[in-house]
Amino acid sequence: MTVNELLQLSLYLGILLACVKPLGIYMARVYSGSTTWLERILGPVERLLYRLCGIDKSVEMTWRQYSLAVLSFSLLSFLTVYAFQRTQGWLPLNPQSLSAVSPDSSFNTAVSFTTNTNWQGYGGETTMSYLTQMAALTVQNFASAAAGMAVLMALIRGFTRHTTETIGNFWVDLLRGTLYVLVPLSLVLAVALVSQGVVQTFDSYHEVALLQPTTDAEGKAVTTQTIAVGPVASQVAIKQLGTNGGGFFNVNSAHPLENPTPLSNLLQVLSILLIPAALCFTFGEMVGDRRQGWAVLAAMMLIFVPLLVVTTIAEQTGNSRLAQLGVEQAASDRQAGGNMEGKEARFGIVNSTLWAVATTAASNGSVNSMHDSFTPLGGLVPMWLMQLGEVIFGGVGSGLYGMLMFAIVAVFLSGLMVGRTPEYLGKKIGAFEMKMASLAILFPCAMVLVGTAVAVVAPSGRETIFNPGPHGFSEVLYAVSSASNNNGSAFAGLGANTPFYNALLGLAMLVGRFWVMLPVLAIAGSLAAKKNVPAGPGTLPTHTPLFVVLLVAVVIVVGALSFFPALALGPIVEHLLMTAAN
Amino acid sequence: MIAQLRTAALVLLALTILTGGVYPLIVTTIAQLVFPTQATGSLIQHRERVTGSELIGQPFSQPEYFWGRLSATAPFPYNAAASSGSNLGPLHPLLKDAVEARLAALEAGGAARAAVPVDLVTASGSGLDPHISPAAAEFQVPRVAAARKMTTEAVFALVRQSTEGRQFGILGEPRVNVLRLNLALDQHLVN
Numbered sequence: 001m002t003v004n005e006l007l008q009l010s011l012y013l014g015i016l017l018a019c020v021k022p023l024g025i026y027m028a029r030v031y032s033g034s035t036t037w038l039e040r041i042l043g044p045v046e047r048l049l050y051r052l053c054g055i056d057k058s059v060e061m062t063w064r065q066y067s068l069a070v071l072s073f074s075l076l077s078f079l080t081v082y083a084f085q086r087t088q089g090w091l092p093l094n095p096q097s098l099s100a101v102s103p104d105s106s107f108n109t110a111v112s113f114t115t116n117t118n119w120q121g122y123g124g125e126t127t128m129s130y131l132t133q134m135a136a137l138t139v140q141n142f143a144s145a146a147a148g149m150a151v152l153m154a155l156i157r158g159f160t161r162h163t164t165e166t167i168g169n170f171w172v173d174l175l176r177g178t179l180y181v182l183v184p185l186s187l188v189l190a191v192a193l194v195s196q197g198v199v200q201t202f203d204s205y206h207e208v209a210l211l212q213p214t215t216d217a218e219g220k221a222v223t224t225q226t227i228a229v230g231p232v233a234s235q236v237a238i239k240q241l242g243t244n245g246g247g248f249f250n251v252n253s254a255h256p257l258e259n260p261t262p263l264s265n266l267l268q269v270l271s272i273l274l275i276p277a278a279l280c281f282t283f284g285e286m287v288g289d290r291r292q293g294w295a296v297l298a299a300m301m302l303i304f305v306p307l308l309v310v311t312t313i314a315e316q317t318g319n320s321r322l323a324q325l326g327v328e329q330a331a332s333d334r335q336a337g338g339n340m341e342g343k344e345a346r347f348g349i350v351n352s353t354l355w356a357v358a359t360t361a362a363s364n365g366s367v368n369s370m371h372d373s374f375t376p377l378g379g380l381v382p383m384w385l386m387q388l389g390e391v392i393f394g395g396v397g398s399g400l401y402g403m404l405m406f407a408i409v410a411v412f413l414s415g416l417m418v419g420r421t422p423e424y425l426g427k428k429i430g431a432f433e434m435k436m437a438s439l440a441i442l443f444p445c446a447m448v449l450v451g452t453a454v455a456v457v458a459p460s461g462r463e464t465i466f467n468p469g470p471h472g473f474s475e476v477l478y479a480v481s482s483a484s485n486n487n488g489s490a491f492a493g494l495g496a497n498t499p500f501y502n503a504l505l506g507l508a509m510l511v512g513r514f515w516v517m518l519p520v521l522a523i524a525g526s527l528a529a530k531k532n533v534p535a536g537p538g539t540l541p542t543h544t545p546l547f548v549v550l551l552v553a554v555v556i557v558v559g560a561l562s563f564f565p566a567l568a569l570g571p572i573v574e575h576l577l578m579t580a581a582n
Numbered sequence: 583m584i585a586q587l588r589t590a591a592l593v594l595l596a597l598t599i600l601t602g603g604v605y606p607l608i609v610t611t612i613a614q615l616v617f618p619t620q621a622t623g624s625l626i627q628h629r630e631r632v633t634g635s636e637l638i639g640q641p642f643s644q645p646e647y648f649w650g651r652l653s654a655t656a657p658f659p660y661n662a663a664a665s666s667g668s669n670l671g672p673l674h675p676l677l678k679d680a681v682e683a684r685l686a687a688l689e690a691g692g693a694a695r696a697a698v699p700v701d702l703v704t705a706s707g708s709g710l711d712p713h714i715s716p717a718a719a720e721f722q723v724p725r726v727a728a729a730r731k732m733t734t735e736a737v738f739a740l741v742r743q744s745t746e747g748r749q750f751g752i753l754g755e756p757r758v759n760v761l762r763l764n765l766a767l768d769q770h771l772v773n
Contacts (some may be wrong), residue, residue: 013750125664175714190609190613198620201622206635209634212647235619248665254707255710256724257623321683327699329700335755337700344711345715346713368707372673373668471672
């Protein structure tokens with residue numbers, strides 16, 4: 001790596017870590033119902049919302065009621081997003097007169113945005129009207145993120161409360177998270193992005209004359225360029241902060257009007273990990289021992305940083321096939337060099353790899369370069385990060401509750417080793433918690449492997465594969481991994497906007513969301529009902545480096561054992577092919 | 583269950599108004615008041631008319647213009663109404679074909695087939711990349727100078743004028759805005 005690459009990566013990690021504590025404390029106050037400095041402005045709005053929606057904020061829910069609230073909200077959200085897409089041709093704010101989206105694509109996108117996956121089977125600027133982008137997609141960017149954080153809070157209350165039936169009120173958690181955390185951050189970020197050149201307008205697309213006319217695929221003269229615009233900044237801000245990732249344009253944040261400068265890139269890639277990282281601190285703060293939060297964050301960093309370095313080196317090394325043609329790929333002060341296929345000149349290598357690793361570590365899924373064109377090893381890392389279950393930062397809320405499932409497994413395993421009853425944060429971990437944690441971890445794994453197997457066997461799954469050979473297999477594996485773990489990023493060569501993939505990936509997204517969320521809520525309910533056990537001499541402390549290493553090991557062993565054979569058939573074979581040709 | 587669904591519907595409606603209506607309208611208002619140029623698409627006014635966006639590349643293939651990145655948009659390159667990358671994997675035969683076609687075009691313009699900057703022969707992620715690296719611009723100076731009957735020094739000077747360093751000296755990569763550079767070349771002709 002070059003000096004500047006190290007500098008840019010260190011700057012990124014430094015700013016991220018500096019934000020963890022202040023934002024973490026703030027979110028702890030929001031979710032424990034304390035007043036915050038935004039209360040003066042937003043307090044009246046909050047009370048108005050409760051009154052209009054008929055919510056009594058003092059009413060508490062059991063885990064079953066909480067689950068039912070999440071499910072009914074998700075169901076209605078799904079139906080609404082579906083309806084907007086099917087009727088957009090008749091609705092206002094559609095300057096390009098885009099017609100209704102097909103039923104299978106609408107189903108897929110509706111599932112995608114309500115499960116916080118934000119897989120894009122469609123090209124935004126050619127498919128979605130401004131109204132659909134704002135009133136359907138942007139709303140779910142907020143709501144699905146706030147729902148993820150709400151479920152995390154329910155789980156944390158399961159640890160902090162004892163001998164009670166209730167774990168909070170979903171509606172209060174949902175609305176407070178949206179109002180006090182997501183909306184203010186998005187407002188600030190959106191305006192900052194506009195200052196860099198991200199568009200925010202309701203104008204129709206601009207038609208400009210080309211300086212040098214060209215010809216299209218059929219040889220017809222082309223003298224003008226139609227520039228797609230729209231209310232982009234407002235959606236991009238929450239797409240990053242809410243770990244959603246569904247972009248306004250087809251190429252997401254590689255598009256110069258969605259991510260125009262290195263600064264807009266830094267702000268966006270910071271926003272991807274900002275809330276998931278800060279929630280670790282919130283967790284520590286709320287369970288009354290900040291070291292617990294730092295330990296989880298340290299475990300995430302221990303996996304994140306080495307994988308970031310691997311991808312950066314792989315991409316900077318470049319494509320050996322191009323080197324044979326006389327192409328210069330070495331980095332210098334005049335060019336970024338490396339594997340530039342699918343990457344933007346303003347971002348070069350390091351900002352593309354940082355984004356690729358951050359967006360797949362978190363379940364964000366936005367891209368600023370085309371992952372399909374990455375080198376085999378450079379593409380393996382994002383794929384594996386998703387397969388680890390989106391727990392290295394992961395989605396807002398969902399990443400940390402997923403990681404806490406692994407923590408439960410880790411204390412259970414260490415309990416087995418020393419022959420004592422496992423405990424975590426003052427709660428005994430029993431058979432029920434272990435069963436639920438295993439379900440939450442194993443269901444998405446199974447969905448990835450079974451889904452990929454089905455897709456590569458079925459003719460309709462194979463026929464839209466774009467790249468030949470092992471890379472084609474990687475495209476399918478990547479897509480199913482992404483959907484099953486609610487990430488949403490893609491090896492975009494795969495033609496996924498077909499009834500087959502829309503259905504398969506839609507199913508995978510539902511499994512990845514609710515088969516994790518419901519076991520987590522069940523654990524929250526079960527833990528809340530238990531008594532607190534004071535730590536004794538036989539208790540494994542869970543804030544120590546020993547536990548951090550144990551947690552990392554559990555995550556990696558599950559991820560490696562489940563997916564090594566599949567990865568061997570895709571990126572690993574491809575890497576061997578690429579190097580063998582030399 | 584019915585009560586839950588009723589609350590869910592009301593909350594969804596409230597959130598739709600708040601985050602799908604009020605929030606984007608506030609952002610649009612601030613954006614249009616404070617950063618009107620950026621919010622509308624950073625359009626370039628040139629001789630009384632709009633000749634493009636500073637942030638959206640255009641296709642160039644004639645020898646007297648600097649060429650940008652390859653673009654994989656359909657049905658013609660740099661179609662800003664349908665952004666797209668090539669999505670070609672590193673071993674895809676079409677990737678090699680695309681690189682060799684660009685190498686051949688550069689060679690036809692008089693360039694040697696050695697040490698060609700990689701960003702000049704590869705497609706960008708968006709298909710709309712407005713920039714190339716300084717190396718890729720400098721590589722094309724002899725061709726452009728010959729086609730325009732200018733001295734290489736004069737063309738080099740224009741390239742240097744259009745080169746942006748890293749933002750704040752650290753962020754991103756040094757780069758040259760191809761449309762800006764070509765407009766400057768045409769302007770040079772007029773003066």
